[in-house]
Amino acid sequence: MSSETRFTDFKSDKQPTWCPGCGDFGTMNGMMKALAETGNDPDNTFVVAGIGCSGKIGTYMHSYALHGVHGRALPLGSGVKMANPDLEVMVAGGDGDGYSIGAGHFVHAVRRNVDMTYVVMDNRIYGLTKGQFSPTSREDFETSTSPDGTNQQPVNPLALALAAGGTFIAQSFSSDSQRHQEIVQEAIEHDGFGFVNVYSPCVTFNDVDTYDYFRDAIVDVGDEEFDHDRTDYDDARDLIMDREKEYQGVLYQNEDSVGYEKREGIEEPMTDIPEGAPEGAMDLVREFY
């Protein structure tokens, strides 16, 4: 790690193919700044993503990266971190990737609490497949696959995380770049699963959850007048269950959290193994006497 790392060191020379104005630009920039700010560099950073617009992030960042199959980014990231706890692992996903096909993994990644950061670029729509409703789309939202409006309730990702025993639950807005970066930074510094749901507007297919909408709707729980104690579970639950407002900030943090890999006693990267059988290997055979 180098203290001289700049966030631009995390930029690859590939130009993003995201639509101009896409919220994902801001989401990614905040991630890169947060990584640099927390003393990481491209050689110790591992970025994992699934499929969709969010899945492209590994291409645009410069680091070790894995672009997985749809919905499986969290198990991939968990494996990377457990096998090498020295790496800074960031998992990026979209609302479809994370809360639809990957919902099962999401709940279990939360409760497993591996020390990594999960950033979900939530635009409440399927962008790359050109405009179908997503698990976070509002009820009655009209899309190409719901011309009469969706008749499914949107999932509440923060509530899912809280119910699964989440130890760090936060939400940010990609265009509020300073706050977004701070929140991701706190998620990185959290020992355990740092979950950040990022409102990352889709300018092409979602004309409801727009920048203007979020700008007006967002309430920052970090504001002084709000006086939110993030370690107060009941308070956090009330905010998370309140679907009338769009909250930004760290809603809940368990400060006693210890990452899964640490609790499992993983201290060293698993990269080095003996050139032959390990010493005392015959004892493994003798167990079968």
Add this chain to the structure above:
Amino acid sequence: MPEDLNWAVGGEAGDGIDSTGKIFAQALSRAGRHVFTSKDFASRIRGGYTAYKVRTSVESVESVVDRLDILIALTERTVDENLDELHEDSVIIYDGERSMMSDFEAPGEMTALNVPLKRLAEDAGGAIMRNIVALGAACEVTNFDIEFLDESLEKRFGGKGEAIVDNNKEAARLGAEYVREETDISTPYDLETTDSDYVLLNGDEAIGMGALVAGCRFYAGYPITPATDVMEYLKGRIEGYGGIVVQAEDELSAINMALGAARAGARSMTATSGPGIDLMTETFGLVATSETPLVICNVMRSGPSTGMPTKQEQGDLNQMVYGGHGEVPRFVLAPTTIAECFHKAIEAFNLAEKYQLPVYLTADLSLAVTEQTYEPEEFDMDAVEIDRGKVVDEDSIEEWTNDKGQFQPHAVTDDGVSPRAFPGTTEGAHMSTGLEHDELGRRTEDTDMRVQQVDKRDRKVDTAREQEDFDYREFGDPDADTLVVSWGSNEGPMLEALELLEDDGIDVRFLSVPYIFPRPDLSEEMQSAEDVIVVECNATGQFADVVEHDALTRVERINKYNGVRFKADELAEDIKRVLGETAEVEA
């Protein structure tokens, strides 16, 4: 066939059948006798019928036979289930004081030995030990020194304290005494002992041990019969080497975690059975395309769908060789003995890393859950070699960078294998993806690069064919006109079938093939034989299809798919039948 004794304990699931059988098998092994075990079990926790069978001899035994000499029957159904295998010298040990067995009478000429198992167990300290009383009785019936049983009981119950061990020993002694003093049984059985020290293990355990020794440090899996023993073996042991076993939420997660760990530089494995392989198939493609070394252990059971989870089959060959969308190279290794499960596990990790691709390591249920004795030296730790392939470090990475100084993890090479940089390597940062990619690992739809990358991945298989020894094992008469080919656990019964056939004047050459893909070229052997018979535990002959295709010659097929493994005597009869049929056709 060796001079053998065939013993079984049977009852309902939940009766402690498995541990009772294991204790006796271990006692025989401690007494320097070879042991081969088999299990009849159903997919339920309690009730039903379950049995643990032990075949033992002073010579090596590698299969089961259709004969049962001593049967501990905790239920009458146990006797009914095994009626075909019982004979006039069989001894059935049962508890006539149990209401469900009170009217029991031995069928035919065989001996029914009524021992008050429960009552004697209570005398020794608890009814739960009734199976141990029965073991003591079995020792007496077979003239087997009960002190070996004591050793086995110490091993089994040592962790629970001296009192428990002593009570169990007492239970066994009461069982033996009862037979000696209260009955007038005389049997022809006499279990002689030797000075040999054997180890007794099953295929799943051998795979787990091989993985550990090979440097596997990351295991993620989801419990599934009959693969779970691999996970249970590694859990509690791998930690001592700085590794971890993760019980994932499902098979999708398991293979993805294992893939993540492998990309991070760990030797990594997952194990599952057929239905789990189905779930893993999407990610299997990612493993192959991202060129990640990963060992995927498939312990086969009867399919399709959930099929018969506790029954034998070799039905997943097509899935392993062809499964997945698109075309990707993979290796499929199929050990044919329990000891080979150990050796092939080590080889699987070396092949995975040398060629940077997924390796299926497959055992069938019969190999996985049955136990066999071996000389400890069979597991020669000094011979273990670890080959991690083309791993680059900070000093060597420059050779593999382009003119912009970027590392090329998918460099197009003559042998098809590219360099590999573990994350953390300075200047090695790169992207891996399931999308088609260029040499840097970045997405591309460039037509030339697509062809180059596909060819590069395929080239690994050709390279491996040149560099590795994908051989078969040969048994029987090398000059025989009849050639039998098989894979997996059929080797054991086939070896004994060879002897039976020889006794009948039929010479057979037998090839046992542990490499399914790439596989050895058998065309010459097959074309020069008069009759080629492929033996396997599936209905359609999946292995027969591939070797028939390779050799461009027709084969006869012996297929068993009722859920039970081949038995030596049955196999010999099947081969005679096939030869008889072909002879008639020719005539």
